[in-house]
Amino acid sequence: MPEPSLVPAAAGPPPELVAQWAARHGVEVAERMLQAEGFADAVRQQTTPENTTKTYAKALTVWLRFCEEQRLPDCEPTRGTLVTYAAWLLHSGRKTPARDGTRGYAPASAETHLAATIAMLRREHACAIPKDDAAEAFAALKGLMTDLVKARERRGRGQAPAAExxxxxxxxxxxxxxxxxxxxxxxxxxxxxxxxxxxxxxxxxxxxxxxxxxxxxxxxxxxxxxxxxxxxxxxxxxxxxxxxxxxxxxxxxxxxxxxxxxxxxxxxxxxxxxxxxxxxxxxxxxxxxxxxxxxxxxxxxxxxxxxxxxxxxxxxxxxxxxxxxxxxxxxxxxxxxxxxxxxxxxxxxxxxxxxxxxxxx
CATH class of the missing domain: 1.10.443.10 (Intergrase catalytic core)
Structure with missing residues (x-):
């Protein structure tokens, strides 16, 4: 797999924004504002739950594999790319087949991957994803999940049995x-x-x-x-x-x-x-x-x-x-x-x- 072309996490505000701060408040204040951004990034990294970090990391791996298979840029998620990703997750996203031979993720896992991918691309890699595009991807996933139910296909373990x-x-x-x-x-x-x-x-x-x-x-x-x-x-x-x-x-x-x-x-x-x-x-x-x-x-x-x-x-x-x-x-x-x-x-x-x-x- 080629090296990820996504921008590094916690890349900081874009240079043009820093220049605007300097023009409005002066260079010294702009530098302090930039330091505050770095501090905010450090706090976010420190306080992000380990499970969330692992989920984001796995989502990145799945997203990069999707982009490589589909020969799409991993750094420019569009409406069409995200909808295609949602369908891919549900129908052929698994790297290895499940025990029953299915290649797609269970609906709950597909939904988690989609949500984590969008959050990770937005927050960690500064990718612009309009709310409407994200909403359409989730709507597409929900519709495809409904199709699975209609086809009487069940995936995943479901909820854990309760200890009565x-x-x-x-x-x-x-x-x-x-x-x-x-x-x-x-x-x-x-x-x-x-x-x-x-x-x-x-x-x-x-x-x-x-x-x-x-x-x-x-x-x-x-x-x-x-x-x-x-x-x-x-x-x-x-x-x-x-x-x-x-x-x-x-x-x-x-x-x-x-x-x-x-x-x-x-x-x-x-x-x-x-x-x-x-x-x-x-x-x-x-x-x-x-x-x-x-x-x-x-x-x-x-x-x-x-x-x-x-x-x-x-x-x-x-x-x-x-x-x-x-x-x-x-x-x-x-x-x-x-x-x-x-x-x-x-x-x-x-x-x-x-x-x-x-x-x-």
């Missing part, structure tokens, strides 16, 4: 009476109570989890959104067998009993990796958390395989089923109050309780 309360109880009680089993029970119950992502559970340290008189306080910092920087409270549960607070305390007590004072530093992981021989290591990786959640559910006979997002989906679903409103659920799980993902989980409960056929027969 009854299943959660069964799974928690099915954990083994070993150090790994005690950890798994705490991982499951605490993760559910704070609507955690696998990556959040993996990144927790001991200082993030404190026992208070009325329960646990868990400080979660992911950087994915401003709403993910939160402190979630977990009260004691009515049933001590599935109480997240007691499960956390049991895990910490068991760990200390078996390893002594080796893992008592506030900066030590909240949930340690444990190998098959019972050796305790460092923090669990997000993939290890996902595997553990899936393994716990499978052992308990959960019909749908849980993933790393099942605890997050489960809290929103079960809280809604129990009568919690959107604001309360959003505060606990770190969602924006109008989050589409959160409302999608809530609809799982609402579609049964607020159903037009309920009580008719």
């Amino acid at each position: 309360a009854a299943e959660l109880r069964t799974a928690a009680l099915a954990t083994e009476d070993s150090l790994t089993g005690v950890r798994d029970r705490a991982l499951l119950l605490v993760g559910f109570a704070v609507a955690s992502r696998a990556s959040e559970l993996a990144s927790l340290v001991q200082a993030d989890v404190t026992v208070q008189s009325r329960g646990l306080k868990v400080n979660i910092l992911t950087g994915k959104t401003v709403h993910s920087v939160r402190g979630a409270a977990i009260p004691y549960a009515k049933d001590p067998e599935v109480c997240p607070v007691l499960a956390w305390m049991a895990w910490r007590e068991r760990l200390t009993a078996e390893t002594g004072d080796r893992f008592t530093s506030p900066t030590d992981p909240a949930f340690h990796a444990i190998d098959r021989w019972g050796n305790v290591g460092g923090a669990m990786a997000p993939a290890a958390v996902t595997d553990a959640i899936g393994r716990i559910g499978k052992r308990a006979g959960v019909p749908l395989r849980w993933t790393g997002h099942s605890l997050r989906a489960g809290l929103a679903t079960e809280a809604r089923r129990n009568g919690a409103d959107a604001i309360t659920i959003a505060a606990q799980g770190g969602w924006a109050p109008h989050s589409r993902a959160m409302h999608g989980y809530m609809r799982r409960a609402d579609e049964w309780t607020d159903n037009a056929t309920a009580g008719l027969l």
